[in-house]
Amino acid sequence: MATKEEILAGLAKAVIDGDVDTAKKWAQAAIDSNIDAFEALTKGCQQGMKVMGDRYSAGEAYIPEIMLSADAMYTTMDMLRPHLKAKAVAPGTIVMGVIEGDVHDIGKNIVKMMLEASSVNVVDLGRDVPIAAFVDKVKEVNANAIGMSSLMTTCMFKMKDVVDMLVEQGLKPKVKVMVGGAPISEEFAKSVGADGYAPDAAEAVKVFEKLMRGA
Ligand code: B12
Numbered sequence: 001m002a003t004k005e006e007i008l009a010g011l012a013k014a015v016i017d018g019d020v021d022t023a024k025k026w027a028q029a030a031i032d033s034n035i036d037a038f039e040a041l042t043k044g045c046q047q048g049m050k051v052m053g054d055r056y057s058a059g060e061a062y063i064p065e066i067m068l069s070a071d072a073m074y075t076t077m078d079m080l081r082p083h084l085k086a087k088a089v090a091p092g093t094i095v096m097g098v099i100e101g102d103v104h105d106i107g108k109n110i111v112k113m114m115l116e117a118s119s120v121n122v123v124d125l126g127r128d129v130p131i132a133a134f135v136d137k138v139k140e141v142n143a144n145a146i147g148m149s150s151l152m153t154t155c156m157f158k159m160k161d162v163v164d165m166l167v168e169q170g171l172k173p174k175v176k177v178m179v180g181g182a183p184i185s186e187e188f189a190k191s192v193g194a195d196g197y198a199p200d201a202a203e204a205v206k207v208f209e210k211l212m213r214g215a
Pocket of ligand 1: 101
């Protein structure tokens, strides 16, 4: 039986190689060895995606390879999802999506998985979501919060348009806004009028809980 370190390294490498079959094998090994599913995702698969991001930035990897890595990542996410363990947090409904112009949805989906594992009701609008669609959905499902994700510096400013629209329609401060994604920071979140920011999925659950408790 492989050690925990070997399994995490195996997951990372399978994502780097964009090798779906091997990714499945290591995800099953993680499940069989009772490795915490969130740890397998963040210390295994996500590390592999980080390596690919660095390689892409350095001009050593190209979009087709990144797409294969994303496929491998999604395969492991599907397998690990039912095994995620998390405590239930304050109840609430959050409308989530990746902002208009941006199709990077892996991070948003990890946050969604963790929120759902914590018994939060997530209404997922997917990726490349128009500004008004966030606000319309909040009204339709009477949501308590919006969670917006962006990985693109060219798109992240549109988060402010969503906040402005909520204000115009009298939905703020009742509806809380949470933002995230690699280029997003606490300062940026404040600058667009968001109520919360989290750098990763575990923290996102804590921030959601705080917002729901009105802290
Ligand atoms: C995978 C990837 C892709 C995949 C996306 C597949 C998919 N289904 O998502 C594909 C190949 C399709 C792709 C396409 C493109 N990409 Co790309 N991509 C990446 C890459 C390598 C990894 C992103 C990723 O999945 N990270 C792993 C996840 C788990 O991390 P995360 O998203 O940050 O999420 C975590 C946190 O941020 C947080 N979080 C995320 N969302 C939220 C939301 C809330 C509410 C909260 C609280 C927290 C939170 O929690 C998450 C879990 O811990 C990044 C490089 C990088 N360093 O980020 C480039 C990157 C984002 N891509 C980039 C670019 C330029 C593109 C393209 C324009 C390339 C092209 N020429 O076509 C297109 C964009 C198309 C578009 N319109 O969106 C640039 C963006 C540069 C910029 N200045 O904005 C990057 C940074 C690469 C680079 N160094 O240049 N890409």
